[in-house]
Amino acid sequence: MLHMATQKVSVTLETSAIERARRAAGPRGLSSYVDAALEDKLARDERRRAFLDYLYDLEANDPTPDPIKQRASRRAAKIRSTPRS
Amino acid sequence: MSNPTVVLDSGVIDQATSNQEFRWVLRHLVEHGWEPVIPTVTLSEAITGRPQDAPVNQLVNRIGTVDTDQATARRAGQLRFGVERSGARRMPTGIDAIVAAHAADAQESVVFTSDPSDLHRLLVGCPWVGVEKP
Numbered sequence: 305m306l307h308m309a310t311q312k313v314s315v316t317l318e319t320s321a322i323e324r325a326r327r328a329a330g331p332r333g334l335s336s337y338v339d340a341a342l343e344d345k346l347a348r349d350e351r352r353r354a355f356l357d358y359l360y361d362l363e364a365n366d367p368t369p370d371p372i373k374q375r376a377s378r379r380a381a382k383i384r385s386t387p388r389s
Numbered sequence: 390m391s392n393p394t395v396v397l398d399s400g401v402i403d404q405a406t407s408n409q410e411f412r413w414v415l416r417h418l419v420e421h422g423w424e425p426v427i428p429t430v431t432l433s434e435a436i437t438g439r440p441q442d443a444p445v446n447q448l449v450n451r452i453g454t455v456d457t458d459q460a461t462a463r464r465a466g467q468l469r470f471g472v473e474r475s476g477a478r479r480m481p482t483g484i485d486a487i488v489a490a491h492a493a494d495a496q497e498s499v500v501f502t503s504d505p506s507d508l509h510r511l512l513v514g515c516p517w518v519g520v521e522k523p
Contacts, residue, residue: 348392348424351452355425358451359405359416368409376413383414383499384393384421388517 393423394495398488399434400503402427404523406444411501411523418499428491429454430484457487465490468511481507492518 322334329337368376395418397405404411419425427449435445457465465486472481481489489511492498499519502508508520 352419352422352424354452355419356416358448359412359419362406362412363416366409368413372410373413376410377417379410380414380417380421383418383519383521384423386519388497388519 391424391496393418393497393499394426394492395419395423396426396428396488396492396498396500397431398500398502398504398508399431399484401501401523402431402435402448403444405448408523414523423499424495425452426491427452427454428488429456430487434484455491457491461490461494462487464493468493468515471514472510475510475513477510479507481511486511489515489518 325337325341326334395415401411405415406412415425432445432449432454436442465483468489469481469483469486485507488500488502489508492500493512493515495517497517499521500508500512501521501523503522505520505522512518512520
């Protein structure tokens with residue numbers, strides 16, 4: 305069985321979040337729960353970063369004309385601002 | 390609170406590389422905090438094993454795919470059954486349902502697909518999910 309190196313750190317978190325996390329973690333323990341949440345968040349952020357880097361590389365080799373950029377930005381802004389409940 | 394999510398269906402993964410306007414739409418969303426998601430199962434439709442797969446492979450090699458856990462698979466089954474219960478003559482595929490479920494898992498999301506009709510039917514009860522063509 306592979307054991308990851310661990311390190312004790314001191315962080316400041318919202319009390320209510322800690323209480324909810326303790327309840328959700330159950331017998332797994334808070335450290336294990338926070339560790340999994342951090343891994344998940346890191347994976348998401350790294351995927352976002354990698355995707356942007358990929359798009360920037362494509363753009364450097366195949367620049368998009370301004371009218372297309374403007375149309376795309378308007379469209380994306382509309383997607384972002386569409387109320388969804 | 391999770392970030393909003395951009396889910397790519399099988400038929401549009403290559404367009405994230407080849408379609409300039411779509412690239413800019415994606416870039417705008419991701420720069421504003423949206424998370425790109427390619428459900429792993431979409432590769433079963435997007436990959437042929439031929440050189441033409443290159444645009445899909447390039448993107449997937451850079452950002453990876455997201456596996457479907459049991460909770461999301463169960464949600465896919467519920468969404469698909471919802472379409473069946475509505476009396477639809479044509480049922481969406483299981484892959485469409487899994488793509489829809491990945492989008493429905495987020496608090497806010499948009500699915501890009503080449504065939505919006507099936508995704509619309511699957512997500513009729515999920516107003517927090519938008520369905521768009523590239």
